[in-house]
Amino acid sequence: MKRATPQIRDVAAAAGVSHQTVSRVLNNSPRVRPDTRQLVLDAMERLQYRPNRAARALGLGRANGVTVVTANTTLYGYAGVLRGVEEAGRLLGLTVGVRVVESEAADHVRHAVEYVTDPSCGSVIVVAFDPAGSGVLRAMPDGVPMVAATEAGGLPGVDRRMIFLDERQAAADATRHLLDLGHRTVHHVAIPSELRDSARQRGWREALELSGAVVPDVVPAGWDLASAHRAGQRLAADRTVTAILCGNDDTALAVRRALHEAGRDVPGDVSIVGFDDVPGAAYWTPALTTVRMDFAGLGRACVAALADDTEPLRLDPPRLVVRESTAAPHGV
Numbered sequence: 001m002k003r004a005t006p007q008i009r010d011v012a013a014a015a016g017v018s019h020q021t022v023s024r025v026l027n028n029s030p031r032v033r034p035d036t037r038q039l040v041l042d043a044m045e046r047l048q049y050r051p052n053r054a055a056r057a058l059g060l061g062r063a064n065g066v067t068v069v070t071a072n073t074t075l076y077g078y079a080g081v082l083r084g085v086e087e088a089g090r091l092l093g094l095t096v097g098v099r100v101v102e103s104e105a106a107d108h109v110r111h112a113v114e115y116v117t118d119p120s121c122g123s124v125i126v127v128a129f130d131p132a133g134s135g136v137l138r139a140m141p142d143g144v145p146m147v148a149a150t151e152a153g154g155l156p157g158v159d160r161r162m163i164f165l166d167e168r169q170a171a172a173d174a175t176r177h178l179l180d181l182g183h184r185t186v187h188h189v190a191i192p193s194e195l196r197d198s199a200r201q202r203g204w205r206e207a208l209e210l211s212g213a214v215v216p217d218v219v220p221a222g223w224d225l226a227s228a229h230r231a232g233q234r235l236a237a238d239r240t241v242t243a244i245l246c247g248n249d250d251t252a253l254a255v256r257r258a259l260h261e262a263g264r265d266v267p268g269d270v271s272i273v274g275f276d277d278v279p280g281a282a283y284w285t286p287a288l289t290t291v292r293m294d295f296a297g298l299g300r301a302c303v304a305a306l307a308d309d310t311e312p313l314r315l316d317p318p319r320l321v322v323r324e325s326t327a328a329p330h331g332v
Helices: 008-015 019-026 034-047 053-059 076-092 106-116 131-139 167-180 199-211 225-236 249-261 295-306
Strands: 065-070 095-100 123-128 146-150 187-190 243-246 271-273 290-292 319-321
Touching (some): 008 019, 008 034, 019 034, 065 076, 065 106, 065 131, 076 095, 076 295, 095 106, 106 131, 123 131, 123 295, 131 146, 146 295, 167 199, 167 243, 167 290, 167 319, 187 199, 225 249, 243 249, 249 271
Parallel strands (some): 065 123, 123 146, 187 243
Antiparallel strands (some): 290 319
């Protein structure tokens, strides 16, 4: 019977260490003590363990594969990043894998980190748009080539390479657009954020403060349409609300529905601005004014960063796309 080829976990068991420690030895990480390193090397020799091509490449900082860690594969922003990673990886001849982290629970984060620290996973891209992804980013050990796609500004206290789009400026532009139309203030239905004050919220608030407008309370919503619909019902019941900036286009869709149910016309009674510019936004009735986000470009930029491109990949900056869902309020 043919003897099974030893794997990294076999080496870890023989050396009495974690497989993450074996990974650090393969990556020449300075975080491994010399005596521990020797234990691992001795175990490799006894088992006649030979790192596969992916592991050898990873040890040189040039993985022939990349694994994306994400909490979601269907929401537009996440899917756009995945699409960009796949496109760039295909051009470079990289194998692209996906590891879903189920939630921010400690066990789920730990399992995701353990999975991607195996050298066979290659380099790692963490989509840290939410607490689950941010938890993985914070827990990633040194020695694993990785980059993260994050909210604007990156994750405070994390010393890793992070790439992001300038959502703050885009949210400020969208808010100013509504104020310039004559709206006295702009309400904000916010999507979840790892940060206490997300970039989209900061841009919205700064634009209001600079104009001297009243800053309403943020109306929170989840990633699901039902919670966004409830937020829309709350705003629809307030007849002083004439302009709403939504955290993303899915939120805008649900808020639009709540306004319709309350007999409030868009944009006649209330103007709405979304965020992301999903493919269907231009075909809504009315067509949605929204902020276009280059999520695919963000994914391509993450791959380029892992490939150590000397010339940073240019990202298309977020920009406001004005359509039919915004107009001057009555009497202006």
